[in-house]
Amino acid sequence: MSGRPLGFRIVSAALAAGALMQASACAPALPEAAQCVGMAPVAGERDGMVWIPGGAVTMGESPGHPEERPNYQAQVAGFWLDRHEVTNAQFAAFVQATGYVTEAERQPPEKGGPGSAVFTNSGWAYVGGASWRRPYGPGSGIEGLEDHPVVHVTYADASAYAQWAGRVLPTEEQYEYAARLGRDSAFAAGAQGRARYRANTWQGVFPFRNSGEDGFLGTAPAACFEADELGLHDILGNVWEWTSTPYYPRHQPPADLVARFPDGLNPTDASTGARVIKGGSYLCADNFCARYTPSARQPQEPDLGASHIGFRTALNAPGPS
Numbered sequence: 001m002s003g004r005p006l007g008f009r010i011v012s013a014a015l016a017a018g019a020l021m022q023a024s025a026c027a028p029a030l031p032e033a034a035q036c037v038g039m040a041p042v043a044g045e046r047d048g049m050v051w052i053p054g055g056a057v058t059m060g061e062s063p064g065h066p067e068e069r070p071n072y073q074a075q076v077a078g079f080w081l082d083r084h085e086v087t088n089a090q091f092a093a094f095v096q097a098t099g100y101v102t103e104a105e106r107q108p109p110e111k112g113g114p115g116s117a118v119f120t121n122s123g124w125a126y127v128g129g130a131s132w133r134r135p136y137g138p139g140s141g142i143e144g145l146e147d148h149p150v151v152h153v154t155y156a157d158a159s160a161y162a163q164w165a166g167r168v169l170p171t172e173e174q175y176e177y178a179a180r181l182g183r184d185s186a187f188a189a190g191a192q193g194r195a196r197y198r199a200n201t202w203q204g205v206f207p208f209r210n211s212g213e214d215g216f217l218g219t220a221p222a223a224c225f226e227a228d229e230l231g232l233h234d235i236l237g238n239v240w241e242w243t244s245t246p247y248y249p250r251h252q253p254p255a256d257l258v259a260r261f262p263d264g265l266n267p268t269d270a271s272t273g274a275r276v277i278k279g280g281s282y283l284c285a286d287n288f289c290a291r292y293t294p295s296a297r298q299p300q301e302p303d304l305g306a307s308h309i310g311f312r313t314a315l316n317a318p319g320p321s
């Protein structure tokens with residue numbers, strides 16, 4: 001079974017056919033408010049980033065999902081990485097400072113017009129007017145969601161934010177290395193109830209029933225779940241995160257494939273290119289996706305945002321002295 005998030009084929013097909021699916025959507029009701037760990041500064045933090053010491057990582061899984069094969073050894077130099085996903089408040093500061101307009105807010109008619117991919121009770125739909133400011137479309141907003149990860153940002157949007165901040169998007173190797181080093185599971189073995197959940201995922205049978213046992217039906221505030229051993233929050237779960245790495249349907253793709261598709265190859269639409277997104281999201285359930293692992297990787301059309309994709313930034317600079 002492909003783990004590509006449900007409905008992206010539908011969205012892509014609809015866009016390719018010029019048929020814009022309009023849908024009404026509303027924010028899911030939250031279960032009883034969960035206790036958040038919060039974003040208090042941690043030792044060694046610098047401007048919201050923690051130092052990831054360099055080392056070796058085995059990329060991918062064998063056996064594992066086809067796109068995670070073959071595994072290979074990579075050396076990753078030390079780097080700085082945001083402790084948590086970029087929040088709506090942080091993205092708002094960027095927009096206020098620069099006047100930046102996201103791709104969702106200016107999608108051309110041939111791509112459906114302004115809008116973005118929203119997961120609703122009836123599945124995925126391209127919702128006109130959806131954007132980071134209106135995550136569920138017209139009538140919705142981000143008031144009260146300031147600490148939640150920004151969503152509906154495209155690869156260009158995330159890259160623009162990173163550049164403004166003097167940073168970059170992490171590579172897939174940096175992301176997977178940090179995820180493996182800090183914690184390799186979204187669940188605490190042997191724990192019961194919410195303590196079992198170290199990441200915001202989906203409990204129940206996707207897409208029919210979401211029990212919200214981990215405290216959240218939709219996104220959780222960034223840094224709500226406890227940090228891993230490196231001080232990173234939500235490196236698994238909550239929202240998928242953009243990397244700078246072009247996607248191919250396997251590790252170590254043949255050189256001729258890379259030469260033909262230098263911007264990545266999306267198996268569903270070879271013409272669009274694709275970047276790797278990592279970490280899984282609140283929509284990943286045991287019965288679908290299940291990509292809340294360090295090795296998980298998915299393709300994403302670079303110019304299409306979604307309600308379960310955000311990002312964090314990295315900095316390739318000397319470590320703490």
Ligand SMILES: [Ca+2]
Nearest residue numbers: 200201214216
């Ligand atoms: Ca959840």
Ligand SMILES: [Ca+2]
Nearest residue numbers: 234237239279
């Ligand atoms: Ca995440």
